[in-house]
Amino acid sequence: MIYPWQTCAWETVQRAINANHLHHALLLSGEEGCGNSAFAHSLAQSLLCLSPADDGSACGQCRSCQVFAARAHPDFMPVALQEDKQSILIEQIRELNYFLGLSRSYSPRRVAVIAPAERMNVNAANSLLKSLEEPAPDTHILLLTGHPAALLPTIRSRCQEIRLPVPSHNAAAEWLRGQELRHSPENLLEASGGRPLTALELDATETLAERQQWLKHLLQLAQGQGNIAEISSHWEKHDRVRLLNWQLSWIISIVKGNITQAPASLPAEVESLRRLITQKKAFKIHERLIELKKFSTHPLNARSYIESMLVLWSL
Ligand SMILES: [Zn+2]
Incomplete structure (x- = not known):
């Protein structure tokens, strides 16, 4: 799902895909509560899809899309915090490095999403460096973060950063008006610091x-x-x-x-x-x-x- 305020970032990425020069490591940075995780997963699904639409969005029908929706895609690997852990650990990144070295199955690429990327501990981050420096062909690593400054400079310098925006007040309010809400969009946005997905969560409490x-x-x-x-x-x-x-x-x-x-x-x-x-x-x-x-x-x-x-x- 791409939110209206993300269209510009989406088009930038899709132009790079079409020109066949999408960077193998993208640092997707932006405020939490603005739908950035959805953006990363839509991009991953799009990169894996067998017949994406003209705007690059995944078809939702092909074998790849179906297996992606079932969270069982052999060419996709999400890396997240494990339960009760404060950091992403080196073992997880070693597993990721192994995954990236495998040959792809039926999708055109292999894709990993690391989120929240700033939570990689130093050992994990250092272990990722090799995959960033010598990427296997047709592999893409999407690092998602709300705190890019907290990443090691060696990681940041090896990624292409794409800033995902906080929507304008009007854009956020317009989107919220399209949802089923109990409270007014203005009050929700005021209470959530202008972050529409946080506002939507707040509405349910x-x-x-x-x-x-x-x-x-x-x-x-x-x-x-x-x-x-x-x-x-x-x-x-x-x-x-x-x-x-x-x-x-x-x-x-x-x-x-x-x-x-x-x-x-x-x-x-x-x-x-x-x-x-x-x-x-x-x-x-x-x-x-x-x-x-x-x-x-x-x-x-x-x-x-x-x-x-x-x-x-x-x-
Ligand atoms: Zn598809």
């Missing part, structure tokens, strides 16, 4: 409703309504770091909105809050939240911690 409730309570206080003691008793069992991070994301949006005077993409409640808070007060709240963050793991009374956050927003 109760997190957004809680977040909205917390925002409503802050808004009440900023309007001179609501009672700090009652509100803090409502929230005392909640994760205080989460409550604090939500406030931080709003206050940053408010500060930015005040500067640009173009708060078009702010959800209604955040915009209402922005109108009630001067820039000076916004900076003060931000400063205090950062201070409070230092004490977030302190075994301080939960209720007084929450009260000290709430008091920042009251009139």
Whole structure:
């Protein structure tokens, strides 16, 4: 599946395939939550497909596509974190090197996807170097990462990097409007930092409703309504770091909105809050939240911690 905001990257790769000069090692980098894993797997399926469409997408019908969908393709190898492991291990990369050295079966190429590539430990990464330096013919390694700077420079320099984009707000919102959602696309995008797949996941949880409730309570206080003691008793069992991070994301949006005077993409409640808070007060709240963050793991009374956050927003 290729998402609308990935079309340009897809066309770039397909042009290289058609011209027969696709680099044997592609570093697909970009923010998590934007469908990059789907892009890597679509590309893998396309490289393996026996009769791809004109735009390069896999046909979905051929023997290769059917076996790929059944996760049993003899010319495809995914390398991922094993259960309970923090790193991709050298044994996995040795297995990959062996796989790349085999002759292909019925697909035109052999393809591997390593994700998340930055999780290869040093030994694993060093073991991969040989396959990157002396690639077997008709083999492609796709390294997927949200943190390209965390890869060894020797790995990065042997790959061609393709940056996968974060969609614009409008593109992400338009795509979300085409999904069956419980919440508004604007609220979901605001809560997910503009990352549409994260937004979609969030839609299935109760997190957004809680977040909205917390925002409503802050808004009440900023309007001179609501009672700090009652509100803090409502929230005392909640994760205080989460409550604090939500406030931080709003206050940053408010500060930015005040500067640009173009708060078009702010959800209604955040915009209402922005109108009630001067820039000076916004900076003060931000400063205090950062201070409070230092004490977030302190075994301080939960209720007084929450009260000290709430008091920042009251009139
Ligand atoms: Zn096919």
